[in-house]
Amino acid sequence: MTTIDAPRSPRMTRTTRRTTRGNVEMVGWLFMRISGVVLVVLIFGHLFVNLVAGEGITGINFGFVAGKWADLRWQIWDLLMLWLAMIHGANGVRTIINDYAEKDSTRLVLKVLLLTAFVTTVVLGTLVIFTFDPCPAGSPADLLPSFCTA
Amino acid sequence: MQIHQYDVVIVGAGGAGMRAALESSSRVRTAVISKLYPTRSHTGAAQGGMCAALANVEEDNWEWHTFDTVKGGDYLVDQDAAEIMAKEAIQAVIDLEHMGLPFNRTPEGKIDQRRFGGHTAEHGKAPVRRACYAADRTGHMILQTLYQQCVARDVEFFNEFYVLDVLLDTDLRDGTVADGEEVAVSGVVAYDLATGETHVFQAKSVVFATGGAGRIFKTTSNAHTLTGDGMALALRAGLPLEDMEFFQFHPTGLAGLGILLSEAARGEGAILRNSEGERFMERYAPTIKDLAPRDMVARAMANEVREGRGCGPHKDYVLLDLTHLEPAHIDAKLPDITEFARTYLGVEPYTEPVPVYPTAHYAMGGIPTDIDARALRNNTDVVHGLFAAGETACVSVHGANRLGTNSLLDINVFGKRAGIAAAAYAATAEFVPLPESPADAVVEQLEAIRSRASGERVAELRAALQQTMDANAQVFRTNESLTQALADVKALQARYADVHVQDKSRQFNLDLLEAVELGFLLDLAEVVVTGALAREESRGGHFREDFPSRDDEKFMRHTMAYRHGDTVTLDYKPVVVTRYEPMERKY
């Protein structure tokens, strides 16, 4: 026989709801849908260029990546992908925490962890995209993109 | 014990109770006490419509409606009341529309109307489109709309409180108080189902709107909770009940189950057929056929079955045939009832006829009131501050047989009148002092049942009551059958004195509730049968095989049944006739 919880739920004592109206949740909800659609384009574009186009998967190496990031358009593409994916994912996890973490303290801890992970990833990722050195000194020339002359 | 004080206390939160509450609460301090959540009330089960001579789709006027109501009620209707109802019906429908009720609409955007049994143009010439409706959920929409308006106006509800006593300043129980003496109400005693506590409500006005008592029968369209509480409380307090022998059997209950299939089905064109496939209503009502009043159709069906033309393995039902109607039309106009047939009988109404048989549906009788819903304690005197409306009351607008849709009309018209009258009375009256220890009788009654260690079982007694009522006091009655029913009821009452419950707890003791309800049912069954035995004629819903014709000479009068001590005594009250002299009732 399965054990069952005590049926009286202590948290069901709401008399009046804390009103927290405003467009935040709506904007969040809309963002999830719009970013989802944009991400489909960005991610499949990314996968196609990296894995199918040209020499396909065999063409990927340091030089290939460095070559892409030398182009401003690819920088913007990847930056957008990074930010949208991270916000989309983090917001999704946030709603899951809201739905399933029962105690306020648990929610707080999980959300702090989530925010830390989010900030770290976005900051590092952004830095990498913009401060990337395509021609590091002292590297073998055959691994570098063709425009590295030094 | 807790004591509350309100100007007006309304008992029952169905259509009549909430309609009264809307009027009363805007004028004086009002509380509504209900043994169910308001939206559970049985008004919500009404399906077909609510008649009013709006003349939105064809020529009509309220005078024809009055005539139909009087004739449908086999001339036992008080014609002044019927006139008020038919006249105020129009405003009642408009009121509901203004409150937001989503009526079906005509192409011009007006409230649509359809045909219904017994409603005719030009005094019986042809069926008329008079029933305003919202698919086959008109009652549901009315109940929801009224509750919505109660929410909007912050009406105070005491949900799941069961009223068990009405307090009067004079004891009427032994029947010795002379006519003309002043009697007033002081309040009610209620039992909080959730906690088992008793609450006393002191009130200047008390409105009973507790609905019907269909559960005295086994086969019924009524809810399990329709146990005639208000009627029985009035009877026990020494007030009379009027015309209780008139009980309506709705023709089209799902066979074997009693679940209602609206008359709207026939209004939309469905046809009743016997085992030979014959449209038998052509023989019984040549002009309006399947749309004859309910008593006639129910009797015709029972007669077909009795003469061996019933269907099924036991030849015990007839068929309601919708197969010639377009499925799209059925879906638009009758979605719910076709779903009932599918869910409960596994019958597909598009292609198969539905097994139906009459089911106990509506009590025409009840607490006698005047046209302002004031309760009477004899043929003429009102009890000050006591009102009744809806099925629990008998104005009498339904006489010996209610026309389809007139119940939804009754609750709206007389519910509104009751609310206004109760508030008006409370605005001028003083509180009547409560008796000393007002709740004692109720507590004693409950504790006697609760503490009895062993004895008779509620379910067994109730089943026996319903069995004998179905067998002996249903569509066809005789002296013999009614005598048998009365003996059975008396024997059951004696056994009821020893009733016990298994549940001894305080919270939600529904076992105890059912025991109390059974006591009410037994009292009412006795009144129904006693009245029926004495009425040696056939009129409307009351059909005596040993007296198959109407006898206006002796019985063109209302029955007034009193319970003094342990016996039911009968008296009679004249019928109010204004412009329609009784004629033979042919359709």
Next chain:
Amino acid sequence: MTATLSEPAAVGEVPTFDVTLRIRRFTPETHGDEAYWQEFTIQAHGTDRLLDALHKAKWDVDGSLSFRRSCAHGVCGSDAMRINGRNRLACKTLLKDLDPEKPITVEPIKGLPVIKDLIVDMEPFFASYREIMPFLVSESQKPTKERLQSAEQRERFDDTTKCILCAACTSSCPVFWTDGQYFGPAAIVNAHRFIFDSRDDAGAQRLEILNDKEGVWRCRTIFNCTEACPRGIEVTKAIQEVKRAMVTRAY
């Protein structure tokens, strides 16, 4: 016509069978604060509903078994309960559709405090309902006759007028289960009924109320509510329509 009048087989000789109900009971006055399971084996007929079986258990075996019921044909909304893990009305659930070979599990609906056996406290549910202004608000002068409304305008909100407030949808919603703060499908359905009524003038206010942190945006389109609704209301669709109305209103 006679030829097509076939006699339905369903209402013939109906078989009798035994069925076991496994009911989650909670009777704090007699069994303490822990719920427990009790089994009842009763005899049923082919056309019996679960409510009939519950009645047999209460009337013939244990009178203390408590549950709400009234109309017994699915229009009053009293007897919503969790039957074999799904929210349904006991009076609309036929035993033969439940595989009576196995015990039938009956529990109170989830997410509302249980008071006794299958009876839960409905107040939080009705509190949410009351919050969304579930009544027609009309600013305009009332005409002496009815307001006009076309059949198409009437059809727009027809589906959500069917609601009987049984709470089967709200108590089937995992978002509602977590903390009971979410308005819940039933409240949104009843807001929908007025938001899309051409005669109503308070749609914007209702949208504003439901634009709450605990409002429509907590709906995760799980579709439990649609599946649970005994009236066949497309609940999730109604919620989506309210969301769309909010977005359209904002931009």
